[in-house]
Amino acid sequence: MPIRIAIQRGARQGDVLLLAKPYLTIGRHPGADIRFDPEQDLRVSSRHAAIISRDGIWLLRDLGSTNGTWVNNAPLSGQHVLAPGDVIELGRGGPSFLIDLVPQGSATAGPAPVRPVERELRPTPREGAIPPWRDIDTGARPLRLRHVVLALSALAILLVALAGWQAMRYHALDRRQDALIARADSLSGMLGQARADAAALRGTLDSAIRDVRELRESVTGARRDERRLDSLGLGLDRVQQRVRPLLERSASP
Secondary structure (H helix, E strand, O other): OOEEEEEEEOOOOOOEEEEOOOEEEEEOOOOOOEEOOOOOOOOOOOOOEEEEEEOOEEEEEEOOOOOOEEEOOEEOOOEEEOOOOOEEEEOOOOOEEEEEEOOOOOOOOOOOOOEOOOOOOOOOOOOOOOOHHHOOOOOHHHHHHHHHHHHHHHHHHHHHHHHHHHHHHHHHHHHHHHHHHHHHHHHHHHHHHHHHHOHHHHHHHHHHHHHHHHHHHHHHHOOOOHHHHHHHHHHHHHHHHHHHHHHHHHHOO
8 A cells, every 4th residue: 555745844845755665764864765855854864764564554663863753743652553644743843744545556546746756855055054064863974073083183192202202312412412512622621731731732732622623613503413413523533533642642741
């Protein structure tokens, strides 16, 4: 026995559907047999309710919708045996439709014209309409948002770890720079003492002292530059090797 549904309120108001499938789904999902507008009929869940044909009767069952299903102004609990004249409301104040049962063999009878069951629902923007992303019944959007939050959290952890590694590297370079500066200061003091003790070698010592001081200034300016610090360390080694005999001679009794 076919069932006739006359939509009385909602984006599809005025549509009359003649259906005969034994299991009819109602909702805003694209695969619903009785599909409501996904942009305007926001009180309707994606899979809101179902109409089931069993042993010659039609049953209405809510599928766990967000806003509930109402039959003749009463909330639906469990399932309801449909009768001609029943008014079904999808969410209080949401779209509603009138039920009519068509006797077998008279599917085309009735004053109301029958429109095709399936039609393309084009969103019709209207002032004050609630954006679809605010519909709490849409399951894909919260899942997508959860994935975005997890990705951002992982990125934040990675950035914190990278910042910690960089801070440790800078700290090691700072300590190396300080050690080289202390080494240059020590060598400069030793050279100064040697210059005082070896007047005959003043020219050589003066040149070495100038080289060490220049290297010290360069080390001071090479902040956190690993390659530059390596080069300056080699320069100090060369100067130290050049003046080592003079220093040893000055230090001997």
